[in-house]
Structure formats: C-alpha cells, structure tokens
Amino acid sequence: MSQEAVPVEPHETLYLPMRRRSTSEYMTTPEGTRELHIFFGIKEITIDEPDLLSFGETLLQQDQFRAGSATAWSSGEPYPWERVRELLETLLAEDILSREAPKPSAGSVSHQKFLEAEAQREAPTEPLWWNPDCPRVMERLTGRPLELGFLETVLPVHRVAHPALDAEGRHVGEMNVFPEAMRMKLPTEWRVCPYPGSRYRDEEPMNVTALKSMTRHWKPMLRGVLAVREEFLRHHPLLPDGHWRLGDLHALSYVVLALPTLLLMRANAPVPNGALDPVLSSMFRVTDGVRMMTSYLLLLLEDSLTYDAPMTAAELYRLTEQNNQFLSNRGVCAGPPHMVEEFFETLLDGKPVAGAPLPTAEWDAEIPAAREYGLLGIQLYSLQSNLWSHMCRAHEVIHAALLEVEDEPGSVLGRLREHVERDWPMILLSGLNQSTARALAEVRYGEMYERAQHGLRGFREDAPHRFQDAFTPAGDEVDEQVRSRLRELLRSRAGAPSGSRGGVLDTVADTVAMHLAIERSTLRAMEEAQRQLNALLQRPHPARKLSGADLSLNHRLRIGTVLMRPHLLDVLQDELGITFDNTEDATHCH
Known part of the structure; x- marks a missing residue:
C-alpha cells in the first residue's frame, strides 16, 4: 500500500532520510509576505502561513520523530492534530518523509547502468589530441577533416x-x-x-x-x-x-x-x-x-x-x-x-x-595571452551559439509550413515533414522554438560578445564590433540568386507541384536561403575572430575560407549526446540530395 493511502497515526515514528540534503532560506514576496523555502534536492517546499514557519524550522532538525510530537512544533498554541496529520501525509506522499528507517546505500541503479555502459563503450586505447593532429582526429570523429586553424570556431574554447x-x-x-569519442577508459x-x-x-x-x-x-x-x-x-x-x-x-x-x-x-x-x-x-x-x-x-x-x-x-x-x-x-x-x-x-x-x-609558476608569463585567448573564444562561442538560435527559427518556420501539408508518405513533402518531425523534439528541448527565448539568448550572447572586446589588442571604444552586424545579411543579389536556385531545385525534385504544395516548397526554399544569408554574414565575423586567435597562438591561418560545412561539424560531434542539435541543411541533403557550399563570399547549391 502506498504511503499516501495510509493515514498517519500519532504514535508512528517517521523519518526524514534526506535531512542533510536540505537547505532553506527566508524570502520576502513583492507583497511583503515572509516565506520559508525548503529545498530537498530538486524538490522545494514553500511555507507562507506565518504560524507554520516554526513547523518548517523544527522539521529540519529531525532525523526521526514521533508523528504526534509535531503538534508541539508551534511557537504558540499547539497545532491541532488533524492539521499536522495533513502536513505529514503530504510530506510522505512527496517521499520527503518515510515510514522506514534509511538504509545504507548499495549503489544506485542509474550509476550501475552507467558503469555497465562504460564497460561496453568503444573508447580509444591511445590518446587522441588536437595539436597538431586536428585533421586526422576530426576526420575520425565526423568523417571530415578540419584544419587546426579553424578548431575554435567549431569546438568552443x-x-x-x-x-x-x-x-x-x-x-x-x-x-x-x-567529444566523448576521445575519452579513454x-x-x-x-x-x-x-x-x-x-x-x-x-x-x-x-x-x-x-x-x-x-x-x-x-x-x-x-x-x-x-x-x-x-x-x-x-x-x-x-x-x-x-x-x-x-x-x-x-x-x-x-x-x-x-x-x-x-x-x-x-x-x-x-x-x-x-x-x-x-x-x-x-x-x-x-x-x-x-x-x-x-x-x-x-x-x-x-x-x-x-x-x-x-x-x-x-x-x-x-x-x-x-x-x-x-x-x-x-x-x-x-x-x-x-x-x-x-x-x-x-x-x-x-x-x-x-x-x-x-x-x-613558469606559466604565469602566459596569463595575459590566455586572457586574450579566452575573450576571443567567448566571441566565437557567442557567434556560434546565436547562429544556432537563428537556425532554430528557420526550423520553426519550416515545421509550421509542413504541418499544413496533407500527409503523403514517400512524397517529397512527406519525407521532408517526417525528417523535420524527427528533429523537432531536439528544438523543443533547447527551448529555442519560442521567439521570446531566442530574443533573450541573442541579448545575452550579444552582451558576452561585445564586453569580451574590451582589453583586446586593437580594440577601440569609439569603433566596437556590434554583435547584431554579424547576423545582418548584406541583402545583395547573391541572396536573390540563392533563393531562386533553391526554389528551382526543390520544385524539380518534387515534380513541379502546384497550388498549396508549391507554396510550401517555396516557403522551405526561402527560409533556407535566408538562413544561408545570415550564415554568410556570421562566417565573416567568425573568420575575423579566428584569424586574431591564430595570430595569438602563432599558428598559420588556413588558406581557404571558413564554410558552413565546417560549422556543421559541431552538430556532428554532438550526435548521441543530450546536447544533440539537428542541422537544418541535413534535411534537404538527406531527403533530396541537395548539397551546399556556403562561405562569407558566396553560396552554391547543387
């Protein structure tokens, strides 16, 4: 019988097994009311009735107690038993109190599962390291090599x-x-x-x-x-x-x-x-x-x-x-x-x-350089993270457009819809499916980015780099060419659909084209920060341009983790075979 189904009797002994796990504090509400907040791990109890504050304070002093004794925990007249019983039964139902004395831990089921997974996990037997083996290591992890001079753009510092x-x-x-694939046993x-x-x-x-x-x-x-x-x-x-x-x-x-x-x-x-x-x-x-x-x-x-x-x-x-x-x-x-x-x-x-x-220490002399390295790293991380937020917006628009389409399994739109539906829970998990959340993230990343410029060599107070500029497309003819090319490709792969289906395909094409334009602008800002970082490390900057395909490696490194992020362009590549080559100067769709 469950704890909540059995009424508490005054003679019972109750236990507070997680007393040492508790923390508490008093807070004052905007209305001026004093509240006692008690935290048991992830659970929170709020006591806002003034005469129950002493009940909460006394509870936290008990490892075990006789249920009826709790009527005396009042700072004034004893509490009525019926009121105390209701409180105790609620705490039992939430597993904060227990009728059984705590037993020594024999190890949690979740940790045992972790150890079993560790035993079966494929792990490198020799150390893998980025410097100077970045191309080889990245190819092993993602199937695509990456020059060392672009690492901090793909992997946060x-x-x-x-x-x-x-x-x-x-x-x-x-x-x-x-990445976990680099973790040895x-x-x-x-x-x-x-x-x-x-x-x-x-x-x-x-x-x-x-x-x-x-x-x-x-x-x-x-x-x-x-x-x-x-x-x-x-x-x-x-x-x-x-x-x-x-x-x-x-x-x-x-x-x-x-x-x-x-x-x-x-x-x-x-x-x-x-x-x-x-x-x-x-x-x-x-x-x-x-x-x-x-x-x-x-x-x-x-x-x-x-x-x-x-x-x-x-x-x-x-x-x-x-x-x-x-x-x-x-x-x-x-x-x-x-x-x-x-x-x-x-x-x-x-x-x-x-x-x-x-x-x-010998390394004290490197602290000024480390400060610049860290601040440049914050700029790259802020740009990368906010670009993901823009990608979530594109996912949202495409997801909403495809939901309007009648389900046709196997059709082009059906395959696109199925792929986006598979990816959508990951967008929901990030919370960035909401415009208000994306706006908040942009403000915070913008503050990190712009504040990190202070103290960097070459920074001028009268000419700071504005975060928003990195996400503002140039609006040139390249954007229109890409939009037209994508409309053409999607319609040809879908058999030139007409009516509402053609309109949905155009929405997908236009949304992807806009994201590519934003990405081109961001790539320009990223490459500038990465170039400064490479100069700081006395490392050669790659001869070629940073590309959107390079940035997608961050998404590949997250596969299989709780941090997974679907990549927008994978939808069109996987379902329609459309590939992209996007740099700060140009976009090519095939």
Whole structure:
C-alpha cells in the first residue's frame, strides 16, 4: 500500500532520510509576505502561513520523530492534530518523509547502468589530441577533416582541452570529456556523497579520484586562480560596490580555462599531451563549474539574470545549491563544502592563500595571452551559439509550413515533414522554438560578445564590433540568386507541384536561403575572430575560407549526446540530395 493511502497515526515514528540534503532560506514576496523555502534536492517546499514557519524550522532538525510530537512544533498554541496529520501525509506522499528507517546505500541503479555502459563503450586505447593532429582526429570523429586553424570556431574554447591528458594520466575534462569519442577508459574511484546539501547521498556518486588530485594541488591551484584574477581585473574592473558583474565572472572563468588550453594549443613549444601540470588541470576542473553555473544563470529562459547583475561568493554558492548545479548525470560535485566556499572566496573576493607565499609558476608569463585567448573564444562561442538560435527559427518556420501539408508518405513533402518531425523534439528541448527565448539568448550572447572586446589588442571604444552586424545579411543579389536556385531545385525534385504544395516548397526554399544569408554574414565575423586567435597562438591561418560545412561539424560531434542539435541543411541533403557550399563570399547549391 502506498504511503499516501495510509493515514498517519500519532504514535508512528517517521523519518526524514534526506535531512542533510536540505537547505532553506527566508524570502520576502513583492507583497511583503515572509516565506520559508525548503529545498530537498530538486524538490522545494514553500511555507507562507506565518504560524507554520516554526513547523518548517523544527522539521529540519529531525532525523526521526514521533508523528504526534509535531503538534508541539508551534511557537504558540499547539497545532491541532488533524492539521499536522495533513502536513505529514503530504510530506510522505512527496517521499520527503518515510515510514522506514534509511538504509545504507548499495549503489544506485542509474550509476550501475552507467558503469555497465562504460564497460561496453568503444573508447580509444591511445590518446587522441588536437595539436597538431586536428585533421586526422576530426576526420575520425565526423568523417571530415578540419584544419587546426579553424578548431575554435567549431569546438568552443571551453571544451578544447577536455580530452588532453595531464601528467597524472587523467583527462582534463575527467568524465565530461567532449567529444566523448576521445575519452579513454581510465580507472576511477566512486563514492556516495556524504556532504550536506542537494548532493547528499544522491543516486549519482562523486569522483573520488578527481577529488584526491584536487586536494594534492589545492594551494598552488588557488595561487594560480588569483594570478589570473589579477590580470583579468586590470581590464574588467569590479562594480563600484566591489561586487562582480555576473557576465564578467563568466568571462573570468573562461579565461582561467583558457590558460591550460593555450599552453596545449600554441604553435610555439606547446605542452605535449600527457605533460600538463596537474595544478592547471585542477584549475580547469574546479573553475569549469563556475563557467557552467554563470552560463546557466545568464541563459535561463525564465528568470535569467542580466550581465550586470551583482554576484558575491555567498550568493554564487546559494544559487548553485538551490538550482541543483552540484548534480549531474555523470556524478555529483566531489568538492567538500568548505573547499567550494574557499574557492569561491578566492575567485570572487581575492582571498589570499593561507600559509607561506608560494613561488610563481613558469606559466604565469602566459596569463595575459590566455586572457586574450579566452575573450576571443567567448566571441566565437557567442557567434556560434546565436547562429544556432537563428537556425532554430528557420526550423520553426519550416515545421509550421509542413504541418499544413496533407500527409503523403514517400512524397517529397512527406519525407521532408517526417525528417523535420524527427528533429523537432531536439528544438523543443533547447527551448529555442519560442521567439521570446531566442530574443533573450541573442541579448545575452550579444552582451558576452561585445564586453569580451574590451582589453583586446586593437580594440577601440569609439569603433566596437556590434554583435547584431554579424547576423545582418548584406541583402545583395547573391541572396536573390540563392533563393531562386533553391526554389528551382526543390520544385524539380518534387515534380513541379502546384497550388498549396508549391507554396510550401517555396516557403522551405526561402527560409533556407535566408538562413544561408545570415550564415554568410556570421562566417565573416567568425573568420575575423579566428584569424586574431591564430595570430595569438602563432599558428598559420588556413588558406581557404571558413564554410558552413565546417560549422556543421559541431552538430556532428554532438550526435548521441543530450546536447544533440539537428542541422537544418541535413534535411534537404538527406531527403533530396541537395548539397551546399556556403562561405562569407558566396553560396552554391547543387
């Protein structure tokens, strides 16, 4: 019999098995009402009745209790039993309370499935690395080679170092390596999380191997973070009250990740794969959590924070906890709360490292270059991400047009509709099927892009690059030629349909032509940023032009992951055999 079907009796003993997983805070509503919010993992309880606040506070002090004793949790007269019973039965129904004493964890089913999948996963037996083998590695992963000088346009800088091995033989990205096909099978020790808060005894355990490495290099890692912070603040000062702008904190985290990445990717004396200082790989791992959290807060489709929103170490910890960002499907954050707090205070407040001063590192001299590398990487990432948002708009228009067509399995329109319908759930998952979400994303990426220009060599305050210009087609005769050519191709492949079907095909052709025009404009901005980045790394820039086919490799690398993104042009290529060659100068459709 289910818990909610059995009335609670006063003599029963009830248990709060996840008490240590709870966090709480008082909030004041716009109407001035004081509320107690209690978080149990991903579940939230809101208590807004003033006389029940003491009930919530006392509940959080119990591991087990006799049900009838809860009537005395009032700050005034005892609660009526009927009212308490209703509250307790609701908590039982939500699995926050239990009639059974908690049992030691024997390992979660989901983690066991992960371990089984790991055992069966095809993984490289020898390290794969981008520098200088990018063409060979990319061809192995996607079927198409890519020059090293275009890598950061296809793969964001914050993921480039993931598959590299440090001197301890661990991937810089640990279990989160992207692309996953570059992740080797490395021995990893797991343990159920004992830390209070959202991750306490979570189904997904924590990576103890990574924690042990982090602990060994903790103080030198903090010293390195302080050095990067100092360089960043020379060009991006704090708010007048001494707080961080949320967007600048995201940029700082990006620059920290860029330091080991630059050392691995530079053309002149790169650090060999397998020789990276573990202090740097530790800096990368712990700071990547800040990058993910700040990106999450900036890009939330509802209640996102602005770029200039003030942020403190305490607020960052609170938001990370309450938004369950210590959790993931690959394991929970392994950092003990006191280490997380110390890291946040170091990164945000500049808290000095305890103990005797630590010597400077050989790589300190590369921090200014790493700052530029990271900021250029943010520009490329912003352009790439917003282009995907524009592609989602094109998907939306085409999806709506094809829904108007009577289903004809096997016909050209039927095949197009079926393909788009298969892709549509991935668009829905991104949330970018909605124009309001796309507009918000464009604002945030625009702020990241334009703010990242400050401090770059050659930047002029009176002549900044406007983000919107990168997505504004030239409107020249090329656009009209492409539109006409696509209409011709689609109609010929469909047997020259007439009436409404011909109109739908024209809508598809016109929408794709518009997206290609936007992509041409974006390719121009991307190639300019990539050229600057290559000069910084003393790496030759490719002789040919960056193309839309190059950008599509990012979509191919995501196949089979939760980050999958359908590529618009695949619809026409797979179903009608139409291929595209799109660069900043011209578009050819065949």
